[in-house]
Amino acid sequence: MSDKLWGGRFTTKAAEWVDEFGASITVDQQMAAEDLQGSLAHVKMLAKQGIISENDGQKIAAGLIDLQAQLAAGKLEFTVANEDIHLNLEAMLTANIGPVAGKLHTARSRNDQVATDFHLWLKHRLPHVLEAVSELQLTIVNLADEHAGTIMAGYTHMQHAQPITYGHYLLAYFEMLQRDYERFEFNQKHTDILPLGAAALAGTTFPIDREFVAAELGFEQIYHNSLDAVADRDFALEFLSNAAILMMHLSRMAEELILWSTYEFNYIELSDAFSTGSSIMPQKKNADFAELIRGKTGRTYGALMALLTTMKSLPLAYNKDMQEDKEQVFAVTDTILASLKVFTGMLQGLTVHKERMRASTERDFSNATELADYLANKGVPFREAHAIVGELVLTGLQTNTTLQDMPLAQLQQASPQIEVDVYEDLQADVAVNRRTSLGGTAVVNVKNEVARAKHILEQR
Numbered sequence: 001m002s003d004k005l006w007g008g009r010f011t012t013k014a015a016e017w018v019d020e021f022g023a024s025i026t027v028d029q030q031m032a033a034e035d036l037q038g039s040l041a042h043v044k045m046l047a048k049q050g051i052i053s054e055n056d057g058q059k060i061a062a063g064l065i066d067l068q069a070q071l072a073a074g075k076l077e078f079t080v081a082n083e084d085i086h087l088n089l090e091a092m093l094t095a096n097i098g099p100v101a102g103k104l105h106t107a108r109s110r111n112d113q114v115a116t117d118f119h120l121w122l123k124h125r126l127p128h129v130l131e132a133v134s135e136l137q138l139t140i141v142n143l144a145d146e147h148a149g150t151i152m153a154g155y156t157h158m159q160h161a162q163p164i165t166y167g168h169y170l171l172a173y174f175e176m177l178q179r180d181y182e183r184f185e186f187n188q189k190h191t192d193i194l195p196l197g198a199a200a201l202a203g204t205t206f207p208i209d210r211e212f213v214a215a216e217l218g219f220e221q222i223y224h225n226s227l228d229a230v231a232d233r234d235f236a237l238e239f240l241s242n243a244a245i246l247m248m249h250l251s252r253m254a255e256e257l258i259l260w261s262t263y264e265f266n267y268i269e270l271s272d273a274f275s276t277g278s279s280i281m282p283q284k285k286n287a288d289f290a291e292l293i294r295g296k297t298g299r300t301y302g303a304l305m306a307l308l309t310t311m312k313s314l315p316l317a318y319n320k321d322m323q324e325d326k327e328q329v330f331a332v333t334d335t336i337l338a339s340l341k342v343f344t345g346m347l348q349g350l351t352v353h354k355e356r357m358r359a360s361t362e363r364d365f366s367n368a369t370e371l372a373d374y375l376a377n378k379g380v381p382f383r384e385a386h387a388i389v390g391e392l393v394l395t396g397l398q399t400n401t402t403l404q405d406m407p408l409a410q411l412q413q414a415s416p417q418i419e420v421d422v423y424e425d426l427q428a429d430v431a432v433n434r435r436t437s438l439g440g441t442a443v444v445n446v447k448n449e450v451a452r453a454k455h456i457l458e459q460r
Contacts, residue, residue: 022320023083027327032071032078034120035085038113038196040064041216043104051206052103060104063097085117086110107206108199111230111318115195118326120217122239123191125333126184132340133181133246134460137174139347141453144170148446151428152267152357153366160364163428166357168441171449176249178456183242190235194219198229201317231317233307236329240304243332247297250343254290257346261287267357271349274342289346293339300335303328361428363402365393370431371403371422378417388415 014022040061047057067089070076082088087110094101144167154164194217197203197210203226210222223229260267270287278284307328310321361367368389375385389403392414396402403411404426411418424430436442 020080023080024323024326025078025080025082025084025088027330028085028114028117029078029088030330031085031117031121031326032076032089033068034117034124035089035113036064036068036071037120038116038217039089039104041213042108042196044216045209045212046103046106048212049207049209051106051208056100056103059097059100060093063093063101064104066096067092084110084114086113107204107208108196109201109230111200112195112198112226115198115230115232116217118329119191119193119195119219119235121326122235122329122333123188123218126188126191126239128337129184129333129340130181130460132337132344133177133184134457136340136344136347137177137181137453138457139344140170140174140177141450141457143347143350144168144174144446144453145450147352147354148450149429149443150352150354150357151361151432153360153364154441160360160366162366162369163361163431164441165432165443165446166352166354167443167446167450171446171453173249173253174453177246180242180246180249183245184239187235187238187242189220190238192219193221193223193235195223195229195232198223198226201230202226227317231314231322233311233322233325236325237304237307237311239329240300240307240332243336244297244300244304246336247293247300247339250339251294251297253343254287254294257290258287258294261285267353267360269351269353270346271351273349274346289342293343296335296339300332303332358428365396365403367403367426367428367431368393370425370434371418374422374425375415375417380415380417385415 043052043057043060043064046052047054052060067076076092078085078088082091090101090105093104146167147170148165148167150166151163152166152169153160154162154169194210194214196213196217197208214220214222223232257268257270259265261270270285270290272285274287274289275285276288277286307325310324314321371392372382372385372389375388376382380388392403392406392411395410396406404423408418408420408422411422425434433442433444436445439445
């Protein structure tokens, strides 16, 4: 006969290495606090409903509270022999209070128990993710406020396009993170559903009170289908998807931090606290932490694809494959929290080379669109204006002359509609501040958007 708690119908013990392969305790011990919390709510309900006696309920509850204290003190030791967090804690409870501990598992299964633990674990951690996103957003907004008027080149295809402000650039990432925040915020809705009471897959014959358990554990909703309750991992997939999008956003900005801190760009400098050196080249200052965040994005994508692949062909209801769900979510939670903290620190210690940024717009022909718009306002069809300016840019490249340095006579030879006021329009700061359309890069817009962003953060 097997010595497992579920081993009554088994006659042969598995080899130790087989037990190790099947065990999940090395991973799911992270849910020990949630497992004990769920068990306490369950035993209170069992006693309240008269499913077990009040005396037995009190003994079991006292034993669980003692285990909570031992867990907090770091005194619990888990074993592969008991395979998962549920059986480990039940074995400890039995050792402490005797056979009455066996009544705790009345009207529940490990299937709804593990689902409840997992929901609770993520429910407890999503607020920390939201807080970390908010901290990074606040750092970005403060930096954008400081650099609302800092002129820099805007890029498309990694080529100079039009002048913008650094503050405007930063607020683009605020908006991305705002969508990330909203996705994680919504993720709470699908995490905040109680599976306990579904038992193995079909519900239970005992007169349980699922609403009582939900209230005890702080769940807003209850699964209305027992099959769905034990088989659902959508909340975990949503989390991993949200995390993958978040890391993609961080990776994009990390790439720009890496590029812009190079000798060739020199737009910014990362603080020493978030840089490393070379073991052979004394002059090096590497953006290693930005590179690590860029690299960890792949790990996050992998976790999402791993769980999607695990779930894609599982029949209802519970299958052992689903044991693979938690490791992905646990690891990604650690990754995104650390990445958000590091990113916040990198931006807080950032040095911005304003003059270098502005200088990048002075000889790059990024004011070409201003001249085309100028001609369009003079009645020249835009396509014709585009061609005229294109020819002037070609001449400028051949003669190493910028548009703003070309004599008026030369400009008028290309188009008689050009007058002396064109030189004002060709200045980078004028080009920026003329873009007052909603969402545009004008400094007044940036200031307004900073105020809007701060209001959003203050409402949380």
